[in-house]
Each structure stands twice: as structure tokens, then as C-alpha cells.
Amino acid sequence: MNRHRRHHLALGLIVFLVYVFLIGPLVIIMASSFGEQAALVFPGQGFTLKWYAQVFQMSSFINSALLSIEIAFAATALALLLGVPAAYALNRFRFPGKGAVKTLFLSPVLIPCIVLGFIMLRYVISQWQLPVIPSLLIGHTLLSIPYVMRVITASLSNFDFAIEEAACSLGATRGYSFFRMVLPNIKSGIASACVMAVINSFNNVSLSTFLTAPGVTMLPIEIMGYVEYHFDPTIAALATVMMLVTLGVMLLIEKTLGLQSVV
């Protein structure tokens, strides 16, 4: 029994260290955002909130954050509009080439993001001359479609289509039965697809890094440009704000859908 407990303890210690490695750096960033020195050091001295004030005064961060949020939500909405009907068709109907269609909807995840960004720059921007903002929307929609496809297909596979047939045989139109029978049943699937797609889009770097124009930059790209030349606690403050939002989102997911459903 004693040896048993020692093993247990040793394993626990390893796991503790693994988690220190995972979480520690983020905690250090949070802690160093309150230091008074102009250089980013940990442990910092004193306590100040001036770096937070500075973050909200920097229009480049505010503007790019707003752009990132707008693109993330718009792209997710567009991905739902394209993905939900397709996922429904794939689960509901039999037709030739079904497997190929499913693969097509999941395929954006198979192409490395950095390659997707490059081919969008080369064709959609350089050749087709599309402006940057629509290109960002298109690119981020491509990123979100596989999430929508995967999650909605999974939740539809638990749906009994006999319910829909019953509604139809009682005189409901296809549209009515879809909105009143099918959609309410896959609500939570749609919600978790949205959360994943929005977070993924908001944090994306590899795609957005190719799609910038003067004054049009997504937040992660703006931060990357900033930290190449500056090393002050402003970024730590911004990072802390972003992490607090992430924590809030996670708490919300846990209370509503359960974290298990989004990973």
C-alpha cells in the first residue's frame, strides 16, 4: 500500500509539473501586466493599471480587435448558412457522391492554414482583385465550415427523422418541419459549432497574416507586429484582457453546453 501511494504521489508530481508548463507562462503574463517598470519583467515591482489604460487608448489595437470580432462572427454566420443545410441534406437524403460532398465540406481543415492564406493571397487578392475585407471573410468562412459540418453532422445523427416525416404526413411543409422539428433539436450542436468557429477564427494567424492592407489588420497580426519591436507590459495587459474573456466564455460554455461538447 505504501509503495502504491508513493507511485501515486510521483505521478501526481509529474502531472503538476506538466500543468505548470502549460499554464505557468500564461499566469506570468497576467502577473507582469501590473508591474510599474516600462520593461516587461517578472516578477515586476509595484502595482499599476496604467498598461490597461494604455491598451484602450491604442486605436490600432481597438480597430483590429473590432475587425477580428466582426470577421469571426460574420464568417461563423456564413459558415452556418452554407454548412447547416448541407449537413441536413447529408443526413437526410441518399444521393450519389455523398461521401465526396462530405469530404469537400471537411477539406478546408486538411489544407494547412498557411497554405490556404497563401493561395488566397495569390488568387483571390492578387489575381481576382478582391478587397481585403471580403477576402478575410471568405477565408475565415472556409476555416469555420469544417467545424460546422463536423458538429452538426454529429448532432443530426442522433436525430430521429421519423419525427419530421410524421410532421410532414400531418400536413406540415418541409420548411415548417425543418424549423420547428429539426432545428430545435440541433440547437446545442449549432451553439458549440459557433463557439469553436468564433474562437478559432479570432485566434487565427496563419491565414490572416497574408490578408492585410494598410489600416486593415486582424488583432493577432497587429500584436505580432507590435511584439517584434516593443517589449513592454502593454501586450501583457492586452493578453490578460483576452484571457479573461476566454475564461468567461469557457465558464459560459460549462454552464450551458458543458465543456466536453466543444472539444
Place this chain on the structure above:
Amino acid sequence: MKKRGMGRYIFLALIAPGVLFITVFMLIPLFWVILSTFQEGGSFSLNNYISLLDSVYFRQVFGRSVRLSLLSTGLCALLGFPAAYYISRYSRHKGMMMALAIFPMFTSPVIRSFSWMVILGRKGIVNQALVGLGLFARPQSLLYNEFSMTVGFVQLFLPQMILSLLGVMDAIPTDLTEAAGSLGATRLVAFLRIVFPLSVSGLVTGAVLVFTGCMTAYTTPQLLGATDTQVLSTMVYQYAMSLRDWAQASAVAMVMIVVTLAVSTLFNRLSRRINPLAA
């Protein structure tokens, strides 16, 4: 009768917008890029690939990408296995432990790489400790090299490894190890003969995620690496954005697609085959 005929083609209307969107904005550009890599001056040519393979620089970059990705995958397996095993078997706060693994996954990779710039920098906590302990007379350069890139990669992808392993470990019935114990197997034997073999498929799935992730990650090598530690993704970016050399950038992009697709199809198939608990 008429209504039924329409119903048969309703799926077309439902899938068409998405199919069209993906085809126009991804497949066609991708097809043109692939085609362009096999052309030079309007005729078929393998010159783009030949010059790539001939270049010592490309071979170095490719070798570095593979080496760092393999190393990071190994380290993630080494760190992730005990963590997942502990969470699955012993942890009394499983939800909390999972949330703590998911939190970094949801945090921007820019912030995660930046945190290592703070920690490993000359004034960072690691250098302070090394100098404080008397191991080094003055702060060492721990950043912008393969070491810092590997650290960044491992921290970036470790959660994926832990979650993949948890997926299979949670499916192992506890009766199995208990039965082995009551039949006289030591805990180590039970682990080696039951838990480990049943976890291998999750290990392979996780390894594929980590390896392809490292091979294609851009933020971490860009922030924690330097110009002399380029990897494939930073090379694509440099050729495309700084040098505007579409041909070379496209060829490198093709290499990335082929390697990641080959590795993920091959090993995901293997993972499904060796999972005895999968139906």
C-alpha cells in the same frame, strides 16, 4: 407526383451553395497553384521542384521542420501520457483538469509564444534562476533558436495530445485492470499489458495532430525562431510576402500539403486499425 420529383432534387439546392463556395474560393485557386508549380514559361516542367530539391537551404529548412516536429511530438507524448493517465484514473477534479488543458488551447498562439519571449528572455525568470543558482555567470541567449521553438511547439500542442489520450483512456473499463490485479498481475504489468496497448491508438491520433500542427505552425517559429532557424511555414511566408517569388512559395506549399496529408491519412488509418475498443 410532381412534388415528389422536386423532393428528389432538394438535396442539390441544400448542398449547392456550400459546394460552390468551397470550389470557387479554395479548390480552384488550389488547382491553379498546383498546376503552376508544374509549369515554366507556359510548358510542363518539373524545374520548380528540381531547383527546390537542389537547394541546400531548402533541404536544411525541410530537415529542421521534420526534426523539430518529431522532437516536439515525442516530448508531447512523454508529457501527455502521464498527465492523461492521471486525469483518467486518479484525478478527483477531472473537469477542472480538463478545463485547465482546454484553456491554453483557446488562448491565442500569439500570446502563448509571447509568454515564452518573456520567460526565456535575457531578463526572464529562467535566466534569473540560472544566474542566481550560479550555473552561468551572465544571462544566456535562450530565445530565437531551435530550443525556444521546441518549447513553444510542445506547449502549443500538448493539450491536443492530452485530450486525444483521454478520449481512449476513458473508454478502458476499470474492470480490466482490477481483474488483472485480482489475477495476480502487478500494477506495472497491468499497465503495460492492458492500459498501454489500449491507449496506443489515442497516442497515434494525438501524435498526428501534434506533428502536422508543428509542421504547419507559423506563429511559434515566427516569434520564437530567427532567420537562421526558418521552417517550411516561415519559408512560404517569406517567399510570398518579402520576395514575391510565387513559384518557389507555391512549391514549398505543395511540399507542406503532401507531407501533412500523407502523414495524417497513413497514421489515422493505423490508429483506427490498432484500436481494439473501436467497433
